[in-house]
Amino acid sequence: xxxxxxxxxxxxxxxxxxxxxxxxxxxxxxxxxxxxxxxxxxxxxxxxxxxxxxxxxxxxxxxxxxxxxxxxxxxxxxxxxxxxxxxxxxxxxxxxxxxxxxxxxxxxxxxxxxxxxxxxxxxxxxxxxxxxxxxxxxxxxxxxxxxxxxxxxxxxxxxxxxxxxxxxxxxxxxxxxxxxxxxxxxxxxxxxxxxxxxxxxxxxxxxxxxxxxxxxxxxxxxxxxxxxxxxxxxxxxxxxxxxxx
Amino acid sequence: xxxxxxxxxxxxxxxxxxxxxxxxxxxxxxxxxxxxxxxxxxxxxxxxxxxxxxxxxxxxxxxxxxxxxxxxxxxxxxxxxxxxxxxxxxxxxxxxxxxxxxxxxxxxxxxxxxxxxxxxxxxxxxxxxxxxxxxxxxxxxxxxxxxxxxxxxxxxxxxxxxxxxxxxxxxxxxxxxxxxxxxxxxxxxxxxxxxxxxxxxxxxxxxxxxxxxxxxxxxxxxxxxxxxxxxxxxxxxxxxxxxxx
DNA sequence: CAGTGGTCTAGACCACGAA
DNA sequence: TCGTGGTCTAGACCACTGT
Numbered sequence: 001x002x003x004x005x006x007x008x009x010x011x012x013x014x015x016x017x018x019x020x021x022x023x024x025x026x027x028x029x030x031x032x033x034x035x036x037x038x039x040x041x042x043x044x045x046x047x048x049x050x051x052x053x054x055x056x057x058x059x060x061x062x063x064x065x066x067x068x069x070x071x072x073x074x075x076x077x078x079x080x081x082x083x084x085x086x087x088x089x090x091x092x093x094x095x096x097x098x099x100x101x102x103x104x105x106x107x108x109x110x111x112x113x114x115x116x117x118x119x120x121x122x123x124x125x126x127x128x129x130x131x132x133x134x135x136x137x138x139x140x141x142x143x144x145x146x147x148x149x150x151x152x153x154x155x156x157x158x159x160x161x162x163x164x165x166x167x168x169x170x171x172x173x174x175x176x177x178x179x180x181x182x183x184x185x186x187x188x189x190x191x192x193x194x195x196x197x198x199x200x201x202x203x204x205x206x207x208x209x210x211x212x213x214x215x216x217x218x219x220x221x222x223x224x225x226x227x228x229x230x231x232x233x234x235x236x237x238x239x240x241x242x243x244x245x
Numbered sequence: 246x247x248x249x250x251x252x253x254x255x256x257x258x259x260x261x262x263x264x265x266x267x268x269x270x271x272x273x274x275x276x277x278x279x280x281x282x283x284x285x286x287x288x289x290x291x292x293x294x295x296x297x298x299x300x301x302x303x304x305x306x307x308x309x310x311x312x313x314x315x316x317x318x319x320x321x322x323x324x325x326x327x328x329x330x331x332x333x334x335x336x337x338x339x340x341x342x343x344x345x346x347x348x349x350x351x352x353x354x355x356x357x358x359x360x361x362x363x364x365x366x367x368x369x370x371x372x373x374x375x376x377x378x379x380x381x382x383x384x385x386x387x388x389x390x391x392x393x394x395x396x397x398x399x400x401x402x403x404x405x406x407x408x409x410x411x412x413x414x415x416x417x418x419x420x421x422x423x424x425x426x427x428x429x430x431x432x433x434x435x436x437x438x439x440x441x442x443x444x445x446x447x448x449x450x451x452x453x454x455x456x457x458x459x460x461x462x463x464x465x466x467x468x469x470x471x472x473x474x475x476x477x478x479x480x481x482x483x484x485x486x487x488x489x490x
Numbered sequence: 491c492a493g494t495g496g497t498c499t500a501g502a503c504c505a506c507g508a509a
Numbered sequence: 510t511c512g513t514g515g516t517c518t519a520g521a522c523c524a525c526t527g528t
Contacts, residue, residue, distance in 0.1 A: 003442060004517075006432055029494060040518045042287070045495085050443065053429050061495050062526035073426075078477065178477040181318075182427040182445045182470035184298050187251055196496075197248060198295065200427045200445040200470065225427035225445065232323065232423040232477060249498075274513065285499045290514085306514050307507035441515075 005046035008037050012047065016056050016067055027057070027065040053200060055226045061196075074127070074134045074228040076158060076204060076221065078178070093129045097151040097161070100124075104142070111207065112142050112215050119143040126192070127157035133193050136222040145216045146171055159219050163208070171216050173208045180204050180230055189222050200225035250291035253282050257292065261301050261312055272302070272310040298445060300471045306441075319372070319379045319473040321403060321449060321466065323423070338374045342396040342406070345369075349387070356452065357387050357460050364388040371437070372402035378438050381467040390461045391416055404464050408453070416461050424450045425475055434467050445470035 012033075015021050027033065027048075034044040048065055051057040058068045102122045109116040125137040139159035141148055146169040151161040163173060181203050190197045206219040223230075257278075260266050272278065272293075279289040293310055296302040303313045347367045354361040370382040384404035386393055391414040396406040408418060426448050435442040451464040468475075 003432070003515090006442065031494090040520080041495095042498095042519095043517060046443065046516090050429055053427070053445070059495070060526080062493080062524075064494060064526095078479070175478065175480045178479075180425055180447070180475040180477070181473075182298070182447050184295055187248070197251065198291065200298070202425070202427050228426075230425040230475070232425070233420070234323070234423075235420045248496090276513090285501080286514095287500095287517095288498060291497090304514070305507080306505075307512080309507095309513060 004039055005043050005050065008033075008039065008044065008047035009050040011037075012051055013054075013056060016051075021067050023067050023069045025067045026063075027067070029064065053226055058226075059196065068227075072227060074129075074157075074223055075231050076135075076202075076223060076228065077231040078233070093127050093134070093157070095125060095127045095155060095157045096153050097126075098124045099148075099150050101143075102140075104140075108140060108218065112140065112218055114142045114144060121148050123151050123159060123162055125151070125157050125159050134224070134227065136189060136192055138220045140218045141166065141216065145214070158221060159217075162217060162219075166216060172210055173216060174211045175209050177207045177209075178204055179207075182225065185222070185224075193222065193224055195224050202228055202230060204230065249284055250288050250295065253278075253284065253289065253292035254295040256282075257296055258299070258301060261296075266312050268312050268314045270312045271308075272312070274309065298471055303471075304441065313472075317472060319374075319402075319468055320476050321380075321447075321468060321473065322476040323478070338372050338379070338402070340370060340372045340400060340402045341398050342371075343369045344393075344395050346388075347385075349385075353385060353463065357385065357463050359387045359389060366393050368396050368404060368407055370396070370402050370404050379469070379472065381434060381437055383465045385463045385465075386411065386461065390459070403466060407462060407464075411461060417455050418453045418461060419456045420454050422452045422454075424452075426450075427470065430467065430469075438467065438469055440469050447473055447475060449475065 021027065028036070030041055030044055030048065034041045037044060048057060048059070052059055055073065056068055058066045060066060100122050102120050104112060104114055104116055104118045104120050106116050108120070109118060112120070120140045120142055123139040125139070126133055127135045135157050137157060137159045139162045141162060146166060148162065148165045148169065151165065155161045166173060182200050183203055184198050185193065185195055185201045187197055189201065190199065202223040202225055204221040204223070206217070206221065207215055208217040210216050266272065273281070275286055275289055275293065279286045282289060293302060293304070297304055300318065301313055303311045305311060345367050347365050349357060349359055349361055349363045349365050351361050353365070354363060357365070365385045365387055368384040370384070371378055372380045380402050382402060382404045384407045386407060391411060393407065393410045393414065396410070400406045411418060427445050428448055429443050430438065430440055430446045432442055434446065435444065447468040447470055449466040449468070451462070451466065452460055453462040455461050
């Protein structure tokens with residue numbers, strides 16, 4: 001608590017939350033703020049990093065730090081039994097996809113339970129809003145399961161189109177396991193998503209299996225931690241089964 | 246990519262993943278490593294921060310950096326329709342809980358849809374393994390919903406005991422919404438969880454409602470990002486409903 | 491081009507842990 | 510006590526953005 005950067009972050013946060021600085025407002029430069037608070041630039045940057053991770057401030061290299069629009073988060077939503085997987089990221093979200101055929105590397109191969117080097121269809125879905133890339137999803141389907149065609153340039157940014165194509169090809173997804181961890185963006189992802197390295201991201205690894213337990217789809221989602229959230233909605237249709245432990 | 250700390254992190258990661266440094270091994274001191282790589286200490290610390298967030302390295306203030314045991318993650322698991330919420334964090338995990346009555350602050354009050362200052366039962370669940378605190382869960386139940394007693398000192402670290410007590414009190418949880426975001430630990434949480442400030446955590450906000458749509462429980466879970474994951478398993482019992490979009 | 495953030499240096503002092 | 514990580518300084522140079 002006695003950290004210098006924490007108290008500076010608290011002060012700046014108050015300015016934003018009380019509306020002294022409105023969304024879209026450009027903050028004074030880091031050098032200005034550093035002299036104003038009588039600290040060195042690294043210390044001030046630590047304070048700004050706190051606000052950035054909280055999603056209150058957005059850094060734009062070369063142009064400044066800006067107050068973020070609230071409620072401006074990409075949402076990876078999962079409804080009951082995984083039926084609805086949708087992006088409720090508001091209007092103006094464009095999704096694009098690219099399809100290619102790649103060979104399975106050792107890690108992907110072991111997860112998909114196919115030999116290393118097997119042919120996979122890879123889809124890369126990106127969503128952008130107001131020009132900036134907001135999410136990245138890489139979806140892999142082994143050729144041994146199905147050889148699929150192009151995904152449309154619209155629809156879910158999370159690769160739902162691939163599931164539609166799997167269904168059309170007669171492959172039934174029966175179970176899905178999703179693993180969410182927090183980590184830093186790789187330099188590759190940072191470049192694509194246009195975020196700083198050493199920025200936390202929410203990484204979702206989604207594994208879909210069919211009735212035989214065979215893995216039919218692997219999806220790797222990367223959501224910038226400061227502008228994304230994972231939302232799970234579960235409804236208990238039957239009564240008396242709320243036996244959470 | 247050309248970052249100095251990234252390449253150092255890559256080098257150290259290779260040493261760990263190839264087994265040159267085994268789990269539990271203490272790394273050379275940061276000063277040693279800095280001189281070895283001919284960088285300043287802050288730069289070396291950036292490299293270590295990358296590995297820390299990846300869960301490969303564990304920092305212990307005053308004693309050093311250590312290679313982490315793999316697969317040593319606390320798991321917040323959600324089964325179908327939220328029935329199974331369990332900690333699969335392996336053996337040796339102890340859970341303790343504290344109960345108190347607090348007044349709702351403005352934020353909690355608005356989420357729980359009760360007046361500010363209303364009486365709430367607060368449970369604080371902590372889990373520890375091998376002596377170190379691993380997770381923190383704060384669960385709030387308005388007195389207008391139910392006035393509950395002590396939670397046992399065992400069971401789920403995620404406050405499942407509270408749901409059991411709610412059920413025993415005749416309160417049926419019908420729907421649960423869980424929101425997962427990545428943020429830094431607050432200084433308070435950092436102190437409790439014994440982690441550095443500016444460490445990413447997975448924060449889960451769980452909101453349970455009854456048949457009338459009334460909020461009956463608010464749970465705030467804090468999981469250290471480097472040693473936790475959220476796991477969702479969804480099974481589609483009926484066929485032909487895999488219409489993910 | 492000027493101004494901004496991104497990275498880095500070569501130290502300093504403090505807080506913590508173990509002996 | 511001594512070595513460790515945690516924080517901080519007062520700069521420097523590079524990369525990016527907009528004019």
